[in-house]
Amino acid sequence: MLMALMDGESWPAGDLARQAEIQPATASYHLEQLVAGGLLMVIPQGRHRYYRLTSPAVAELLEHMAAVSGPAPVRSLRSSSQRDALRYGRTCYSHLAGRLGVVWCQSWVDGGQVKAVDQGFIVTERGQRTLRLVGIEVTSGTFIAQHAVDWTERVPHFAGPLAKTVTDRLLTVGWIERGTIPRSIHVTGPGQAGLVEFGIRIPDERSVD
Template identity: 35%
Template sequence: MPNSNRDRAHSTTGTGGPGSSGEPLKHQTDIARAAALIADPSRARILKCLADGRALPANALAGEAGIGAATASAHLAKLVEGALLTVEQRGRHRFYRLAGPDVSAALECLALIAPPLAITSLKQSNRAHALHRGRSCYDHLAGRLGVAIMRGLLERNILTGHDGIHRPGEAVRDRPASYGHDAQYRLTRAGHTALAELGIDTDRLPPRRPAIRYCVDWSEHQHHLAGGLGAVLTARLFALDWVRWGRSPRVVHVTDKGIDGLERTLGVALTHDSNPAVPATAPPVPRTGPSPERSR
């Protein structure tokens, strides 16, 4: 029996979670109640604002949703009661966050069937492009940045098991904006060493979640790293000041230090506007799927 994160980290766990197929819905599941909570535009904006996994106070969420403090308080109470949010007390302030990655994944899946919001301003256009370049997917990185990091992990033989490309015609259970199940990624022994040099102890990954998991990135139609390793790697990149939060929710930018560090450690080539350079050998990226404004 495996008794360490090193044992768990050698393979992908592909069961459960949003986006899995072939499993019947439980009759006891009250989908209508959850849908009704998300259906309110103000509550939907609050949920999207929290989709990066951070905890925010009520006043910040009210500002993002464009509503008053009293209205925001009422909406937050309903979301907490409906188990979509959790709340924690920090001194005199209450901070709210998504109840877990399943809530974030559900929002991503809804984005696939939701009509796109019209982009009517330069600000919205800039934000849409920024989300494509780099964004958070709950507690890990997505967009071109997340996909480029995944490619670097594969090319440096830190991970093995798949080439990281989503091919809709060959996919069995994988769908965009969902956890993947078709590929079986493994962390190599060389990968343990490489990550240790980056300051990541693979024996101390979060014990109550799959060590290695991936999502099918909805904007790039390629895989990005999720699971315990994805979360720890993302946290490490923030700690090194290689990436920073942007001004808009979920937007992530790469610093100049990060451009150098990611190329040195993972072979990830980034331009100075934080756009991962796509190698000439990379397959064309399908442009189907939701626009950034659908799910952000």
């Protein structure tokens, strides 16, 4: 359930129960504990009670835990295909993660849109021009944080405010869109060409290693 909430969105108890494949009563019990423990907060809205992580810090911690613990053993076919989808692309507190996020980071390093500095990257002039393609205006030298480790890929990807802005923009212009599996992301038809122009070598969605 915590993993399902890692995109920073709010989900009602029932949805979380279904995803965790447990009874609603059980989910309710656990969610209460997580709220008591300060990891979750609850936003009552009508007959729904929306749960969400109390802060991005919690998401970071979870990502950190997942990174150290390594990939979980596959329990069922369903969770496996679900994992594959998330492995391809997903949002992590509103920035791109998964293979898509990693490839973006690598492509931009190789393509010279960003220059690696300690603990992150700074946007080059080329990067500045590339960002302008999707209507984002920044001064070159702007810093982009990197996420220390990525859960499924174990390599850096962009994080922080600018990463979020870009992700939002890519969703708005319709180059990427959210899948049916919560937090999953995939590339749209127009996005195929768009992202290449945006300096991202798009990975094949079929061949997820």
